[in-house]
Amino acid sequence: MSDQLQTRVEDRVAQIIFNRPETRNGLVPQFLGEVMEAVKAFEADPGVRVILFTGNGPDFSSGGDKGFLREVQKMTPDEVQKNVYSFFQGAVRLIKLCSKPTVAVVNGAAVGTGCDLALATDFRVVSKKSFFHENWTAIGCIPPLGAMYLLPRLIGLERAANMVMRAQRVYGEEAVRIGLATHLAQDDAQLRDEGQAFAKDLACRSADALRAAKVALRRSMEGTLAGEWEFNLLQQGRLLSGPDFASALDAIEAKRAPTY
Secondary structure: OOOOEEEEEEOOEEEEEEOOHHHOOOEOHHHHHHHHHHHHHHHHOOOOOEEEEEEOOOOOEOOEOHHHHHHHHOOOHHHHHHHHHHHHHHHHHHHHOOOOOEEEEEOOEEEOHHHHHHHOOOEEEEOOOOEEEOOHHHHOOOOOOOHHHHHHHHHOHHHHHHHHHOOOOEEHHHHHHHOOOOEEOOOHHHHHHHHHHHHHHHHOOOHHHHHHHHHHHHHHOOOOHHHHHHHHHHHHHHHHOOHHHHHHHHHHHHOOOOOO
């Protein structure tokens, strides 16, 4: 792994930190390949409960690296699919389908592919200066990485259209208000600390229950209510007979917080 990506684990939270500040964390295939490898490693690591993404420098990510976009312009459609979107879409897909909770701590700009990476996480922590910008139509393209599916489900069709078709920025306070982000940090200086605290709170909970909840929530966006009743009853039956529920009952009786 190159020095363009930093990783560390603290309090069972794995941090994946984009470290290309000179390009505002511009994205290229090799870099996204490293992101994918880090996600796979942390998903397989039993010592990791939550995966957190953030960026060094003023921005989370400015999207596709400007120099690389010139290279893309010269590629055939087949080359774009093989050499570009296997990494760009692959990274978004891997984050979205990760079995563990994921958190994006969005410092500054999350633009284009950077915005799509943030949307793929389960939770987004922002400051007033953070903003999301699906700028694809402004450069003659459309979002191909999942935003067309995710945005209407997060904020409704009309707001999604405003972000996609008019390429309108959404800043931190509004993002929380409309459901695009989860938590607004008190100020920019505290953003990463508050993001880590948010992730740590998740990491203190039952890993088995979090995995089951994540699967059930994902299914609920595509299935029927009857199907969800059946699926969730099966999951609940398994969880109620498991060690985490027993530990929680013991903790309630002892008037203390459960330990998972």
